[in-house]
Amino acid sequence: MSYDENQPPAARPRRIGRGNLTIAIAALVPTALAGWLVWQTMSGPEDNEPPKVLPLPSGQATAGKPGGPATSPSRTPASPSKSPSKSSDGEKGGTGPLAGKVVVVDPGHNSGNFQHTSEINKLVDIGTNRKECDTTGTATADGYTEAEFTRDVSQRLRRLLEKQGATVQFTHDNNRAFGPCVDERARIGNKAEADAVISVHADGASVGDRGFHVILPALVKAGAADTTNIVGPSRELGTRIAGRFVRATGSAPSNYVGDGTGLDVRKDLGGLNLSTVPKVFIECGNMRDPQDAALLKDSAWRQLAAQGMADGIAGYLQG
Structure with missing residues (x-):
């Protein structure tokens, strides 16, 4: 769509x-x-439609209250419900509309990557070619790192999803020196048989490049990579997240990626290529642009960002 x-x-x-x-x-x-x-x-936009292009906010986002997830009769059902299992903090998924659903949240990068550049520069197989294990990520002009941002938003997202009964697993939670590598991040979601996986990021583009975009897996079948079965479900997951992100944050789709749609398809990301379950990346904004950076550093905006992601995931899983 x-x-x-x-x-x-x-x-x-x-x-x-x-x-x-x-x-x-x-x-x-x-x-x-x-x-x-x-x-x-x-x-x-309806919940299962991409957002219309909104004007870029000139300062803090003006957001309304995020609405609850809706359903679409034409949606292909998500994978069958699973029995509740332990989430990353040891708690079991509770009762609620997402009970029995497993969501893997992947906080992009790791604060320790800066001290382990030789390890993260090691090449790993992503199916289409070999690529670095991980990267340091980007940062704002005053030093607020992408890894700090992604961990904070991911923790907020986990709390919101668990309130709805989902079992949430992290790929890491500041509990390892560096990484994990992109291929391991994919394996974590696959092993969990996740109903949905989201990898949380912020971009490092040029000043003036603003807005968010959701990255979807391309059709890839090479080596260990085969996205045949996840391209469709991942697009629907990403479309729902994009629509809800607009509503929750008031931010516009990227003005530099995706032709104003807020969606971008890529085949060069190991975390997507090697996934066997529905998965998307989200670049929440551009850390190198002062206006976007101000939003990304604002705790209230980060809560709205987490809410938008949670609403999109919930809409997909309940659809």
Whole structure:
């Protein structure tokens, strides 16, 4: 499903001659229907639709209350419910609308990577080629690191999902010196037989590049990589997250990736290539842009970001 900002305009009314009254009345019916469809399209995205492009916020995000997840009758059901199992902090998934669902949250990078550059530069197989185990990630101009950001947002996301009964597992939680490598991150989600996996990131693009985008797996079948069965479900997961992220944060889709859709398909990420379960990455904003950086450093905005992700994941799992 793709965003469509280019809705056709409603037909202009035709002049009615005295002898054509009957024809004119008949023509009004489809014209009225077309106008209603345009109004429906512009009234706001449904939960299973990508967000319309919103204006970039000039300062702090202006966000409304995040709505609850909705369902879509056309959605392919998520994988069957599993019995509750222990989450990363040892607690079992509770009761609630997401009871029995397993979500793996992958906080991008690791604060210790800066001290272990030789280890994270080691090449690992990602199916299509070999790539670095991990990277240090980026940071704001005043030193707030991507690893700090992703851990904070991931912890907020875990709490929100667990309140709805989901079993949440982390790929890491500041409990290892560096990494894990991208191939291991994928294996963690696969081993958990996760119903959904999200890898949380922030970008390091140029000043003036603003907004968020969700990265989806491309169709890849090479070596150990085979995304055949997850491309469709991952796109739906990512589309729901993008829509809810807009609603929760007030942030606009990226103005430099995805042609304004907030979605980007890639085949060069080992965490996606090697996944056998629905998985997406989200770049929540650009840490190198001062306006985006101000949002990313704001704890209230980070809570809204986590809420948007949680709502999107919940909508996907309940659909």
